[in-house]
Amino acid sequence: MTNLAGVPYYILEFGDELVYFTPYTITLFLLALTFTIFVLISMPERQVDIAFGGDAYTTKVISVSEMRFRRFMAIACGLASMGAMVTGDIFNFTLFTAMVGITNVGIVAAVKSPHVQNAAYQYGLVALSATVPLFGGAAIYAAATGSLSMIELAKGALPAVPFVAKAFLVLGVIGEGMAPFYAAKAEMFRAPGAPYVIMCSLSSLLIFLRVIEVVMLG
Amino acid sequence: MAGASAGITAGIVNMLGILPLWLYSAVLVLSFPVFIIGLFLWWMAKEGTEDIPFIGY
Amino acid sequence: MIAQLILATLTGLLLLGIHRKVIARIQRRPGPPVWQEILHMLKFSFKSTWIPATASTVLFRGVVLVAIGIWTAAFFVMLTGGSLLVIFGIYMLHKIVEHGFGLSSGSPYGKFGGVRSVISAASEIPLFVSVAAIAIFTRSFDISDIVAYQQVHGPLMFIAFPAAVAMYIVILSKMPFGPFSIVESKELVSGYKTEHFGIWRAGLEVCNGLKTTVLLATFLMVFVGQLPILWLGAGMLLLVVSLSFACALTPMLSPFDSVTVQTLVTGLMLCYGAVLFIGVRA
Numbered sequence: 315m316t317n318l319a320g321v322p323y324y325i326l327e328f329g330d331e332l333v334y335f336t337p338y339t340i341t342l343f344l345l346a347l348t349f350t351i352f353v354l355i356s357m358p359e360r361q362v363d364i365a366f367g368g369d370a371y372t373t374k375v376i377s378v379s380e381m382r383f384r385r386f387m388a389i390a391c392g393l394a395s396m397g398a399m400v401t402g403d404i405f406n407f408t409l410f411t412a413m414v415g416i417t418n419v420g421i422v423a424a425v426k427s428p429h430v431q432n433a434a435y436q437y438g439l440v441a442l443s444a445t446v447p448l449f450g451g452a453a454i455y456a457a458a459t460g461s462l463s464m465i466e467l468a469k470g471a472l473p474a475v476p477f478v479a480k481a482f483l484v485l486g487v488i489g490e491g492m493a494p495f496y497a498a499k500a501e502m503f504r505a506p507g508a509p510y511v512i513m514c515s516l517s518s519l520l521i522f523l524r525v526i527e528v529v530m531l532g
Numbered sequence: 533m534a535g536a537s538a539g540i541t542a543g544i545v546n547m548l549g550i551l552p553l554w555l556y557s558a559v560l561v562l563s564f565p566v567f568i569i570g571l572f573l574w575w576m577a578k579e580g581t582e583d584i585p586f587i588g589y
Numbered sequence: 590m591i592a593q594l595i596l597a598t599l600t601g602l603l604l605l606g607i608h609r610k611v612i613a614r615i616q617r618r619p620g621p622p623v624w625q626e627i628l629h630m631l632k633f634s635f636k637s638t639w640i641p642a643t644a645s646t647v648l649f650r651g652v653v654l655v656a657i658g659i660w661t662a663a664f665f666v667m668l669t670g671g672s673l674l675v676i677f678g679i680y681m682l683h684k685i686v687e688h689g690f691g692l693s694s695g696s697p698y699g700k701f702g703g704v705r706s707v708i709s710a711a712s713e714i715p716l717f718v719s720v721a722a723i724a725i726f727t728r729s730f731d732i733s734d735i736v737a738y739q740q741v742h743g744p745l746m747f748i749a750f751p752a753a754v755a756m757y758i759v760i761l762s763k764m765p766f767g768p769f770s771i772v773e774s775k776e777l778v779s780g781y782k783t784e785h786f787g788i789w790r791a792g793l794e795v796c797n798g799l800k801t802t803v804l805l806a807t808f809l810m811v812f813v814g815q816l817p818i819l820w821l822g823a824g825m826l827l828l829v830v831s832l833s834f835a836c837a838l839t840p841m842l843s844p845f846d847s848v849t850v851q852t853l854v855t856g857l858m859l860c861y862g863a864v865l866f867i868g869v870r871a
Contacts, residue, residue: 338675345682348655356647359695373643500708508692509648515707516685523678526717557665560590565657568795572788577637
């Protein structure tokens with residue numbers, strides 16, 4: 315198994331830090347790009363709350379300053395996930411993943427709702443502790459094989475990557491917002507502002523999809 | 533209708549063997565949703581006025 | 590390829606219609622005609638449509654385009670024998686589509702549908718374990734290679750039976766009226782699609798048709814092998830009827846039960862994957 319997600323279409327060499335596109339990563343990249351464009355051009359929705367027992371309803375309006383901050387954070391999150399999709403370097407991948415975790419907290423941090431704030435705080439703690447195995451995994455990659463380049467790893471000429479490094483990398487990504495640690499994140503989606511909130515779940519899904527490709531190399 | 537024309541053009545060009553398969557698929561992936569929604573928008577009945585979401589019976 | 594695309598959409602809608610009919614007959618109701626889903630799609634597309642005043646309009650429209658686009662891409666990947674990972678990446682990103690549908694309108698029902706779709710993210714992991722289990726046997730993720738492997742070694746359904754079961758459950762969780770379809774359960778009106786009516790719903794129906802075809806055909810190609818077109822149709826019909834039995838005879842689980850069951854399946858699949866992995870290493 316040299317290249318699991320297809321033959322790279324294009325490799326942009328930039329010293330050791332290279333960027334490459336395979337059919338798999340380009341699909342993910344384009345999706346991240348599409349949703350980042352949605353964030354750029356769409357206005358947030360106004361969430362409707364029903365007053366039970368009557369016909370009354372209220373809508374939540376996001377103030378302009380709050381919207382600006384959250385839009386910035388969502389775009390940063392989109393850029394970080396795009397970077398994580400196309401990078402060919404394990405360390406850059408972990409950096410982008412950590413940045414996704416930070417921006418995810420940022421996207422909902424400006425919302426004035428105790429539920430959302432609480433969930434964002436808990437998520438922040440999990441994401442913070444998940445960066446330890448994440449960067450630890452990358453460090454073991456470097457120590458065991460002497461290279462962080464995914465292209466080099468895919469060639470199969472380097473020493474085998476220890477299982478623990480791959481496990482750490484996956485654990486770190488799971489901590490950024492996949493299945494068992496999803497509970498806090500689901501609460502974050504109470505926040506209004508669909509285009510921005512959607513970036514939270516999109517980024518963690520994309521990063522999870524990418525890490526599957528990464529751990530199968532080497 | 534841009535979607536339809538792009539898709540059909542790509543189809544003809546593909547039959548002539550000029551366009552590689554992956555580009556043809558890419559064009560179709562982009563144009564098919566546009567075509568479907570454009571077609572529906574074209575033949576649907578007149579638009580009503582905007583309303584708030586459904587809030588219960 | 591345009592003809593195949595339209596044919597695949599109509600086939601998927603027809604299969605969904607058969608799904609409804611079989612469920613109705615099991616429950617001793619007459620049920621709609623089998624072509625009802627196709628009529629539905631056309632009916633919705635003619636209706637007068639507007640976007641809710643509270644909605645985020647770009648996302649509201651854009652997510653329908655994305656929904657059709659990603660499954661078109663998945664269909665082409667399947668047709669050209671591309672990587673299985675891409676198809677399942679798209680399957681996972683369908684979550685985002687559900688989420689976007691639900692949240693973009695501002696409707697509380699849609700929002701809860703979207704949030705439920707996020708919490709049931711556990712259902713996707715058995716999928717990846719089953720894909721990895723397949724790759725342990727075939728040493729490749731390309732559908733064309735998997736098909737070639739099966740021509741030599743026989744269907745993967747017998748070789749990697751638990752993987753087939755896991756993927757069957759994953760498909761079941763995407764079928765309407767099933768035990769895991771909490772995202773569109775009736776206490777949320779229509780769940781994530783509550784506010785997408787008229788042509789937007791018609792677009793969603795197109796996406797559902799394509800999705801059904803792609804998932805069922807991929808299941809057959811991955812676990813049975815390359816079939817002639819008639820046998821492929823028969824296999825898809827058989828799969829749909831079996832799924833209908835599963836959907837008709839089980840109640841819809843509550844959200845927490847649904848996630849628990851899916852997590853248990855994930856745990857079992859991880860054990861199976863670990864056993865296989867150790868077996869390969871040894």
